[in-house]
Each structure stands twice: as C-alpha cells, then as structure tokens.
Amino acid sequence: MFHVGGARSALYNWAVARQSGGTFVLRIEDTDAARNKPEWIDGIINALAAIGIHGEDSAFEGPYFQSHNVDRHREAAQQLFVAGRAYYCDCTREQLKERTGSDHLGYDGFCRDRGLAFEEGRAMRFRTPDAGETVVVDLVRGEPAFPNNAIEDFVIARGDGSPVFLIANVVDDLDEGITQVIRGEEHLSNTPKQQLLWEALGAKPPVWAHLPVIVNEKRQKLSKRRDKVALETYLAEGFLPEALVNYLMLLGWGPGDDREIMPHEELERLFRIEDVNTAPAFFDVKKLTAFNGDYIRALSPEQFANACAPWLVAPYAPWAPEAFDKGLFEVAAPLAQTRLALLSEITSYVDFLFLAAPVEDEASWNKAMKAGAGDILSDARAELATVADWKADDLKAVLLAVGEKHGLKLGKAQAPIRVAVTGRTIGLPLFESMELLGRDRVLVRLDAAAKKLATTQA
Numbered sequence: 001m002f003h004v005g006g007a008r009s010a011l012y013n014w015a016v017a018r019q020s021g022g023t024f025v026l027r028i029e030d031t032d033a034a035r036n037k038p039e040w041i042d043g044i045i046n047a048l049a050a051i052g053i054h055g056e057d058s059a060f061e062g063p064y065f066q067s068h069n070v071d072r073h074r075e076a077a078q079q080l081f082v083a084g085r086a087y088y089c090d091c092t093r094e095q096l097k098e099r100t101g102s103d104h105l106g107y108d109g110f111c112r113d114r115g116l117a118f119e120e121g122r123a124m125r126f127r128t129p130d131a132g133e134t135v136v137v138d139l140v141r142g143e144p145a146f147p148n149n150a151i152e153d154f155v156i157a158r159g160d161g162s163p164v165f166l167i168a169n170v171v172d173d174l175d176e177g178i179t180q181v182i183r184g185e186e187h188l189s190n191t192p193k194q195q196l197l198w199e200a201l202g203a204k205p206p207v208w209a210h211l212p213v214i215v216n217e218k219r220q221k222l223s224k225r226r227d228k229v230a231l232e233t234y235l236a237e238g239f240l241p242e243a244l245v246n247y248l249m250l251l252g253w254g255p256g257d258d259r260e261i262m263p264h265e266e267l268e269r270l271f272r273i274e275d276v277n278t279a280p281a282f283f284d285v286k287k288l289t290a291f292n293g294d295y296i297r298a299l300s301p302e303q304f305a306n307a308c309a310p311w312l313v314a315p316y317a318p319w320a321p322e323a324f325d326k327g328l329f330e331v332a333a334p335l336a337q338t339r340l341a342l343l344s345e346i347t348s349y350v351d352f353l354f355l356a357a358p359v360e361d362e363a364s365w366n367k368a369m370k371a372g373a374g375d376i377l378s379d380a381r382a383e384l385a386t387v388a389d390w391k392a393d394d395l396k397a398v399l400l401a402v403g404e405k406h407g408l409k410l411g412k413a414q415a416p417i418r419v420a421v422t423g424r425t426i427g428l429p430l431f432e433s434m435e436l437l438g439r440d441r442v443l444v445r446l447d448a449a450a451k452k453l454a455t456t457q458a
Helices: 004-019 038-050 066-082 093-100 165-175 185-200 231-236 241-249 264-270 285-298 301-312 326-337 343-354 362-368 373-386 392-405 410-422 430-437 439-457
Strands: 024-028 060-065 086-089 123-126 133-135 145-147 155-157 180-184 207-211
Touching (some): 066 155, 241 285, 301 326, 373 392, 392 410
16 A cells, blocks of 8 residues: 555655656566565555556656566676675675674674685675765755665675675666655665765765654654554545545644645746655644545535545445435535545544434434433424424524423434434434435424334333
8 A cells, every 4th residue: 555655755855857848757666576576566656646646647657567677786896896896705694694603783794705606595795885974965864874884785686696685776866867866865875875985886966865764753754553544544534535635744844934834836837845844743633634524615506526436336325226316415525524524534524414314323212212212303394384484594594493392402402303313413414404304304303203202111
C-alpha cells in the first residue's frame, strides 16, 4: 500500500519539477523479489494518479524498473573494482566479531589490501576515504558533514555478484539524469555513501532534500504495523483526493500566512523546498477530517452526488439495488452535504429512504425511547395523519404542538419520532426527512415503533 509519507514526498517532488520546468521521474525499485508484486506496482501508479501525478502530464516520466538495469549496476561495480575504489571480501560476520569483540562495530577493513579476486561467496566492498569528510548539500538541512573515517567500507555487491540497493540507486539516478533527490529523512544516513559512489563514478552528486519524519499523536514515527498509513485506505473511507493533497502538502511546510485550505495549483505555486521544516510533522487525522469536511461542502451539488456514488451501491449500501431512487437521493444530498466529514458517511445518512424499515440501532433506541415516548408517538401519529400539507414546515408545527402538550421543547419531543422514522438519533433534518419519506411510510414506521415500545415496556 502507498504510505502517506511517500505521497507527501511525491507531492513535493512534483511541485519542484513543475515549478522548474523539470521532470518527475517514477522509478519502481523492484529488485527485491519478496517485496515485488504486479498489483503493488499498479497500486503505486494508481495512488499517484489519485493525487494528480500521472503520465498524462508532460512533467511525468516513467515508470522505470530497477530490475531492467541490473547489467549496468554490475558494470558500475566492476568499474569501481578495476579503478581500485572497491575490493572483494570473504569475511564472515563471525570472523568480524572475533576480531572486534562486538556484534555492533562496523567492518574493520581487513580485506582492503589482500588483493582478492571474485569468487562465489565473496562480497565487493567500496573503499571509503580514510580522512576528510563528506559534505552533503541538503536544501532542508543545510550542509551536514560526515567524517569519512566513521563510514565503514560498505558492500556494493553480494557474494553472488548481484549489486545491492546503494549502487543500483546511484547508477539508476545517473542514467535517468536525476539532479534533485527529495525523500524522507530516514535516508539521510545513506546519503554520504551514495554521494561517495557518485564521485567515484566520476559524476556530480545531485542536490538532496531530506524531509521531516511524519509522526502520530504519540509523536512516534508513523508505522504501517501500528498506524493507518495507506493512502488507499483514506480514499476508501471517503477522503477526497483534493483534501488529502492539501493536507499532505502542509506536513512540514506552510505558505507563510494563516491560510491552510487552498487549491493544489496555488500550493504548488507557493511551495519552496528550502522552507520545509526539519521538525517532525504530526499527522493529525482529526485535522485532516476537518479539511475533508470543508472540501465536501465546497463541492457543487452535482459534484457531491457523483463523489458519493461509490457508497450508494454494494458492498456499502444495505438496500436492494432496485430500492435506490436516484431522484430522491439528489433531493436529499444537499441536506447531507453540510453534515458529512467523510463521503462514506452518506450511506448511514440516507439509508432510511431506501430501506423497507429503518435500521435498528440499539443505542439510539434506548436514548430516545424514554418514559412518555409512547404518548408522543401516539399523539404525533394522530396529528400527522390529518395534516393537510405534507411539507417540512407544517410537520415541524405539528411536532411543536405535540411537544407543548407534553411540556417538552422541540428537541426532546422530536427525539422518539426521529428514531422511529430514521432509526438513529443523528441524521438529516427530521422534518425534511419526513417530507422526503412521505406520509404513508412515516405513519407505518410510527406504528411499528409504538408497537415495539409497547412490547418492550410490557
């Protein structure tokens, strides 16, 4: 699944590419067979498309596949070996521990000058400089420096000759003309090693930008094992792509004023990678949900109805397909639009219109059907049966009168009616709901609720 942190990184890359007249390059790093399945690749491409990054835009290039470039990775490793910048090593982990007395110390350079040739089982290591430092030019973090004597001679090809990710990544960047790398800060520790490889291959390293980690409410790094992190999950719950893009763009960066809700085009225009913070960014689901509600309310009625469509059919809709009335929904939709925070909530707001009987929600029933509820149901039923004009204002007047008769304000008087009619204590405006449902169906539901109440109280 596509991590929201990866989505944030992609959006920042996309903004920089489009601002500069450059190209966003999508590369699928698929050399690890255990983590590579066609459906996962499709998931990445579809998730990027959902947030506006796709091949129909001239700024998009790819996807490329790392596995298609393995021969070049091997060639580059051999180039470093021939140049004396790499060497073969046959040390085992047990031997290293025996020499250093520790499980945690890095490689000690034992094979540097042994002059070993390739044999099955011998890894190839890059010979890091003994002195000086590697300075990383980072648009977010300045110019962090890494002492070279603290960087171990790291492996660039395994014992079977297959290149590891570090050199594959550098060679692919070289071949694809990458000039800027914008990624999460967890990759910063790899950067001096990659930069040494760039320089050893005779190329100028790219400019780097390492983005702040995204954390949960406990200020722990977002984890797919613990937190809800998949972009697809949020889309499936009814978050609008536009709201997700807006919120993700603000995780670690802001436009410098008090505005937060703004079109992607404007966010993209204002974005500056140099202004990204280094502090961890809190992924606040409540704030994201509030953003989503604002975006839902900004939709036109037609856009809102279309956006709700996936949740009006199986497996989300509890009603039979033939029971759905598109015209009735389009009348009810504006009443729901001002109340939804997630598009997926639409199902529970309108199900009473398309079900033969309202859902049975025990908590709502117990809350509304207190002492005296039976009398309210009975009196309301009698008055509603004879009301001349079945319109929301007239229905409200009936309930006001019933409430006054029982010494209740409208809110208390309408509670048992709402649950009898819709099944829930929360939903669309009651009187508009009753108007949409129609007199006959409302009276049937009031009768059913009175009967159930009498049975439970007997």
